[in-house]
Amino acid sequence: QQQVKQSPQSLIVQKGGISIINCAYENTAFDYFPWYQQFPGKGPALLIAIRPDVSEKKEGRFTISFNKSAKQFSLHIMDSQPGDSATYFCAASIGWGAQKLVFGQGTRLTINP
Amino acid sequence: EAQVTQNPRYLITVTGKKLTVTCSQNMNHEYMSWYRQDPGLGLRQIYYSMNVEVTDKGDVPEGYKVSRKEKRNFPLILESPSPNQTSLYFCASSLYARPGGVGEAFFGQGTRLTVV
Secondary structure: OEEEEHHHHHHHOOOOOOOEEEEEOOOOOEEEEOOOOOOOOOEEEEEEEOOOOOOEEEEEEEEEEEOOOOOOOEEEEEEOOOHHHOOOOOOOOOOOOOOOOOEEEOOEEEOOO | OOOEEEEEOOOEEEEOOEEEEEEEEEEOEEEEEEEEEEEOOOEEEEEEEEOOEEEEEEEOOOOOOOOOOOOOOOEEEEOOHHHOOOOOOOEEEEEOOOOOOOOOOOOOOEEEEEEE
């Protein structure tokens, strides 16, 4: 069973728009929620991460919103740019390290110029 | 340059022919993992290692073996590959994260394996 469910599978946004990707998890023991960005032919790379003691974290145009009671978290990309076109994965893990990440299914994001 | 290096990048093999995918990291990380990426399923962990000679199963370990004899290397072994192991494989390494720190996994470039 998929412990972390991600939606949508694919997303097309116009340049300058807001991209929103959602994830839901089931295991309440998860306490670390990173987002990874993957370009074609490359491995995933850490984009931004949050712990459940805060409801929001912002880094530049990227924001994670976290709702602990609903067991949901989302990635918002403001002022989306063509260079943001990539596959995005949400993930979750227990503890402080990144040695045992559980990933969502991935979202292929396309930003139209 | 800090990196995780996998070899080969592409591999086509036949059912039952043993193969090894190598992984090496130069960041002195304690943790190393193997994931497979399949469309619609995301990345799923195959095996991970907390340190030399310490390995454990991930979520999809069947049909795979690993070993960690040196800190920098973590090879993935398919003793008898089958077509359902056709996938994109990623090796990752990470540092032990102190409480309150950020745990970041560094991924290799991937190995696309086709088993016919």
